[in-house]
Amino acid sequence: MSNLRFSKKDTKDFDFKEWMDGTNDPYLGNLEMKPQVKRKDDFKTVMKHMKDYEMVENRLYDSEKNMGVRFFNKLYKISSILFTVLLIGVMLYAVSYLPPVGNANNPDNNVVSERYIENGLQETGAVNIVSGMILTYRAFDTFGETNVLFIATCCVMIMLMLGEKAFEEQKEADENRRFEPKDDQILKFAARVLCPVIFVFGIYIILNGHISPGGGFSGGAILGAGMILYVNAFGFGMTGKWFNEHIYKIAKITALCMYGLIGSYFYITGANGINNHIPLGIPGHILSSGIILPINIAVGIEVACTMYAFFALFRRGGM
Amino acid sequence: MDFVCNFPAISILMSLFSGIISSGLKQRAARMLNSILLLTVIALNATAFVYTLGTGQSFVYVMGKFPAPWGNEIRAGVLETMMATVFSLIMLLSLLGGEKKLHDEVEEDKIFLYYVLNDLLLSSLLALIYTNDIFTAYVFIEINTIAACGLIMIRQNGRTIEASVRYMIMSLLGSGMILLSICLLYDITGHLLMSNIKEEVISLYAGGNYSVPLTVAISLICVGLAIKSALFPFHSWLPDAYGYSTVSSAAILSSLVSKGYIFLLIKIFYRVIGLDIIRNSKIINVLFVFGLAGMIFGSLSAMKEGDIRRMIAFSSVAQIGYIYMGFGLGTEVGMIASVFHILTHAATKSLLFISAIGLTEVSGGSRHFNEVTGAGFRNVIAGIGFTVGSLSMVGLPAFAGFISKILFAQAALNNVRKMLPVLIVLGISTILNAIYFLKTVLRIYTPVETSYYKPLLIKDQKLYSVVIIMFVIINFILGLLSGSITNWITLGLEMFA
Numbered sequence: 001m002s003n004l005r006f007s008k009k010d011t012k013d014f015d016f017k018e019w020m021d022g023t024n025d026p027y028l029g030n031l032e033m034k035p036q037v038k039r040k041d042d043f044k045t046v047m048k049h050m051k052d053y054e055m056v057e058n059r060l061y062d063s064e065k066n067m068g069v070r071f072f073n074k075l076y077k078i079s080s081i082l083f084t085v086l087l088i089g090v091m092l093y094a095v096s097y098l099p100p101v102g103n104a105n106n107p108d109n110n111v112v113s114e115r116y117i118e119n120g121l122q123e124t125g126a127v128n129i130v131s132g133m134i135l136t137y138r139a140f141d142t143f144g145e146t147n148v149l150f151i152a153t154c155c156v157m158i159m160l161m162l163g164e165k166a167f168e169e170q171k172e173a174d175e176n177r178r179f180e181p182k183d184d185q186i187l188k189f190a191a192r193v194l195c196p197v198i199f200v201f202g203i204y205i206i207l208n209g210h211i212s213p214g215g216g217f218s219g220g221a222i223l224g225a226g227m228i229l230y231v232n233a234f235g236f237g238m239t240g241k242w243f244n245e246h247i248y249k250i251a252k253i254t255a256l257c258m259y260g261l262i263g264s265y266f267y268i269t270g271a272n273g274i275n276n277h278i279p280l281g282i283p284g285h286i287l288s289s290g291i292i293l294p295i296n297i298a299v300g301i302e303v304a305c306t307m308y309a310f311f312a313l314f315r316r317g318g319m
Numbered sequence: 320m321d322f323v324c325n326f327p328a329i330s331i332l333m334s335l336f337s338g339i340i341s342s343g344l345k346q347r348a349a350r351m352l353n354s355i356l357l358l359t360v361i362a363l364n365a366t367a368f369v370y371t372l373g374t375g376q377s378f379v380y381v382m383g384k385f386p387a388p389w390g391n392e393i394r395a396g397v398l399e400t401m402m403a404t405v406f407s408l409i410m411l412l413s414l415l416g417g418e419k420k421l422h423d424e425v426e427e428d429k430i431f432l433y434y435v436l437n438d439l440l441l442s443s444l445l446a447l448i449y450t451n452d453i454f455t456a457y458v459f460i461e462i463n464t465i466a467a468c469g470l471i472m473i474r475q476n477g478r479t480i481e482a483s484v485r486y487m488i489m490s491l492l493g494s495g496m497i498l499l500s501i502c503l504l505y506d507i508t509g510h511l512l513m514s515n516i517k518e519e520v521i522s523l524y525a526g527g528n529y530s531v532p533l534t535v536a537i538s539l540i541c542v543g544l545a546i547k548s549a550l551f552p553f554h555s556w557l558p559d560a561y562g563y564s565t566v567s568s569a570a571i572l573s574s575l576v577s578k579g580y581i582f583l584l585i586k587i588f589y590r591v592i593g594l595d596i597i598r599n600s601k602i603i604n605v606l607f608v609f610g611l612a613g614m615i616f617g618s619l620s621a622m623k624e625g626d627i628r629r630m631i632a633f634s635s636v637a638q639i640g641y642i643y644m645g646f647g648l649g650t651e652v653g654m655i656a657s658v659f660h661i662l663t664h665a666a667t668k669s670l671l672f673i674s675a676i677g678l679t680e681v682s683g684g685s686r687h688f689n690e691v692t693g694a695g696f697r698n699v700i701a702g703i704g705f706t707v708g709s710l711s712m713v714g715l716p717a718f719a720g721f722i723s724k725i726l727f728a729q730a731a732l733n734n735v736r737k738m739l740p741v742l743i744v745l746g747i748s749t750i751l752n753a754i755y756f757l758k759t760v761l762r763i764y765t766p767v768e769t770s771y772y773k774p775l776l777i778k779d780q781k782l783y784s785v786v787i788i789m790f791v792i793i794n795f796i797l798g799l800l801s802g803s804i805t806n807w808i809t810l811g812l813e814m815f816a
Contacts, residue, residue: 099506110509111388112388113487137389141391141470142556144446144462147462151435151439151469154435154469157470235645260339266383268329
């Protein structure tokens with residue numbers, strides 16, 4: 001019986017039982033025991049440790065002395081080149097199996113493009129089929145795409161926008177003309193001639209987006225480029241009279257909300273089978289093609305604002 | 320069509336609108352608008368969930384008057400509405416839980432931008448969940464990527480900027496691969512709508528046409544989404560991005576952003592390519608191996624980490640590995656386990672991040688292990704939250720993590736060839752999880768005699784406590800009511816087909 005064996009004195013079992021009960025500690029007296037002393041670091045040793053650590057770090061990443069790092073850097077470069085070449089090879093290989101360009105039997109010549117081409121004019125009222133497609137058939141995608149621009153501006157603002165105090169200091173520096181061009185007569189004259197033409201051309205492209213090639217994205221980019229030329233020639237002071245942060249915010253929010261409201265009305269009535277009250281007009285006229293014209297205007301404003309905002313933020317951290 | 324069918328589209332449009340309007344508001348108003356938006360979205364999607372459960376079938380919603388394949392479409396079933404509800408709930412809790420820290424870490428006049436980013440992120444998550452068109456998915460992937468970069472970078476210091484640049488590069492590589500894959504698919508099928516592509520792909524596969532571009536397209540889209548959701552060899556952007564950004568961002572990125580991409584991948588498996596073709600292609604084995612490797616190496620890196628936030632971040636790599644391992648099994652049961660693990664990980668990882676911040680706050684802001692000793696006594700509610708999260712990650716019964724582990728193990732039994740590696744790695748990974756999580760739990764409950772740091776009482780942090788309690792409740796709901804949740808997932812996946 002195990003109980004009996006535990007009760008016998010001077011056996012290992014008995015010692016074990018006693019140790020388990022806690023009555024006898026075999027190490028007590030046989031082993032030197034010290035209470036743990038809390039480590040004290042004086043300033044000198046701490047500095048020495050820090051120095052050692054720094055030295056190790058330096059040695060570790062010093063590619064001159066550390067063969068391992070040097071080997072790794074080389075291997076990294078070679079393998080990344082190999083990987084890229086491999087990826088290019090795979091892509092070319094895949095492309096070589098694709099259907100030939102312009103073949104009438106290609107899979108993408110199907111009912112989808114057929115309806116876009118044949119019924120597009122009738123259903124969207126837009127002579128420019130591409131505008132009709134991206135702004136009517138697939139209007140939801142384009143709304144997402146416009147929001148990509150919007151969120152990109154937000155991220156640049158997070159990154160570069162200065163706080164109010166820093167911005168005021170910046171403005172003072174502006175008066176020293178450090179962040180603005182010098183009073184350049186050639187540039188000013190060129191801008192005085194070109195800017196009106198560029199603005200009118202941009203507006204023309206936006207307004208004719210449903211009739212001729214172009215639309216909100218391209219026209220807005222032209223408007224934005226014109227504004228950047230203007231600000232380069234005449235400075236932020238002059239531009240601020242008609243386009244500052246306040247106006248930027250109002251323009252941006254109005255444009256996006258306009259797109260959103262028109263879009264939502266279109267999606268929700270369409271999905272529920274309700275007739276919407278947007279007249280398609282006569283194809284080819286400036287006031288035609290239903291939702292395309294207002295959406296083009298909204299997209300144009302948003303794109304122009306985004307272009308100018310990018311420039312201003314990168315230039316001096318504010319509008 | 321019933322009125323409820325409008326709700327998914329309305330919730331996407333509402334979040335886009337709130338983002339736009341918030342950009343003109345002051346921070347308090349932007350915050351209010353964001354909370355109202357999230358509550359409304361939860362309510363709308365929960366109603367849609369009950370509706371789809373009642374009708375027992377999914378519905379298609381045409382965005383505009385032109386039906387597919389000409390116009391855009393979204394589609395909602397049980398699984399989509401459930402995911403949307405859970406995601407928006409977790410986003411609300413993460414934002415509320417990290418709100419105090421947000422004010423400490425972000426410049427005062429940029430806080431409104433944080434809410435703009437979150438509104439747009441929500442819209443993109445909803446769109447990724449509901450979309451029935453792969454090009455719409457791509458557009459919203461772009462929004463998602465840029466918003467995620469902003470979320471990392473809004474706390475401005477060197478580490479976060481480095482992390483966001485790294486995230487940007489990796490993530491754009493992923494986006495590029497997805498775009499190329501969409502181009503290839505369009506070229507060989509002539510469609511962008513998911514159901515039409517699937518029909519064409521099945522006939523192409525049966526006829527043996529274009530097999531090379533099809534294979535390349537499948538592998539590119541899988542790898543692209545794997546990079547964006549930080550599967551093991553592509554996870555180098557993850558620890559810094561989750562470890563140094565402000566806490567709400569870390570919680571949202573780990574539990575929602577990566578999950579949105581994974582959900583899209585599931586959708587592509589079921590609705591674009593078809594599960595049979597995916598199973599016959601070899602890409603699924605690659606995902607399986609990467610998943611298994613991630614389960615082990617993610618945990619090993621987490622064990623080595625001395626920083627509590629980075630440890631939790633590395634643990635995400637392991638958990639993403641679990642999900643991809645479930646895909647790799649290639650069976651229906653494996654998919655169900657993966658979807659359940661998406662929910663588990665979303666609920667648990669955000670809880671861990673939010674409670675870790677409570678622990679570090681009572682430790683002088685230091686995130687190092689030695690400093691958080693005894694923090695569980697100084698901030699009781701955060702300690703409880705962290706313990707529940709850790710036990711759930713380790714997989715103790717009654718917690719959510721247990722159910723997903725048992726589902727993975729059951730799924731492995733159906734696949735004879737892959738059974739042994741799954742079970743072995745699952746065992747090893749569970750032990751590794753236990754080592755680093757329980758080490759931390761023991762550390763925060765080790766009493767210290769004299770502490771320099773003041774304890775934080777529950778009455779001083781009411782909102783935070785409510786958030787932690789809500790997270791704990793969600794965890795228990797997932798753990799204890801798992802029967803009906805798995806039934807819903809099964810139903811939802813059947814609706815996908």
